[in-house]
Amino acid sequence: MTDQAALLALIEPVVADMGLALVRVQLKGGKGSATLQIMAEDPATGQLGIGVCAKLSRRLSDIFDEVDPIEEEYALEVSSPGIDRPLTRPHDWDDWKTHDVRVKLTAPLDGRKHIAGVIKGLDGDAAIVTVPGAGDIRVPLAAMSGAKLVLTNRLINATRPLDMSDADDILEDDEPLEGSANDHDPDSDED
Known part of the structure; x- marks a missing residue:
């Protein structure tokens, strides 16, 4: 069994030394197929080139x-949290106010094992989520087994890269790429 505290003690100083913030450390899978997933971000941008x-x-x-x-073999996976990021820290609930979220609970809360709604913010040790048809629900952070932002156009627009230096070229025109599916004329008899 891996000592999570010892693992964090190795990872946190390296992340901090690089001026980054640790988002999540998760050891997934079993013997022979374990993956150590480390998510980090630049605290100024929320991104990681x-x-x-x-x-x-x-x-x-x-x-x-x-x-x-x-102890066992594992793959190391280091990444940014991505657009539809997990919410793992208390301040995430205030940072991502007004965005859609899905929450998994460790045990039912008001008869629900999952909650989907809009983040209203953090209130002490609980997130407030506005659920359609149910209003504001107070969800204790300790009762969550996971929480993740929902990919929406608004979220995509809110997380556009501030620094494009590590990005591939972006095509700005609306013309389809040569050989793409959009080149096929739907009115032709050709396959």
Whole structure:
């Protein structure tokens, strides 16, 4: 069994030294197929470019090669939290107010195992979620087994990259790419 506190003690200083914020550390899978997933972000942008991601992965990999904190074989996965990010820290609930969320609960709350709605914010040790047809529901953070933003156009617009230096080229025109599915004329007899 892996000691989660010892694992965090190795990861947190490296993340902080790079000026990043740790979003989540999760060991998934079983023997032979375990994955150590580490999500981090730049606190100023909420993003993590691929170059910084690779650098963090190399630094952590070097430390894990020396210390070997996980008994079984595992794959190391370092990433940004993505657009439809997990909400893992109390301040996430205020940072992402007005966005759609899905919450999984450890036990039913008012007869619900899942809650979907709009984030209203944090109230002490509970998130307030406005659920259609039910109003505001107070969800204790300790009662959640997971929470994740829902991918919407509004969320996409709110999370557009501020720094495009690590991004691939972006095509701005509306013309389809040559050879794309959009090149096919639906009125033709050709397949």
